[in-house]
Amino acid sequence: MSAIGMPGKAPIVMSACGYDHKSLFFERQQSLELRGMEWEGRIKPLTPWSALIARGAGALVLLGGAALMLIH
16 A cells, blocks of 8 residues: 555545644734734735736827827
8 A cells, every 4th residue: 555545546645644724824824913013014015917007008098199199
């Protein structure tokens, strides 16, 4: 018998250890107290790509409109 099951049968991962649900998460995900610490609010989250693309498209539209007004 091996860790992947009995020979001749479909491979099944077996485990003899019991796992608690809380042991599968990092401490940062479990603790709500850490979210209130002073260092948690100092870095702003990254801007999503969709927002960056929308801002770039808006800037291109405005610059294109201004260029058309200057040409005519």
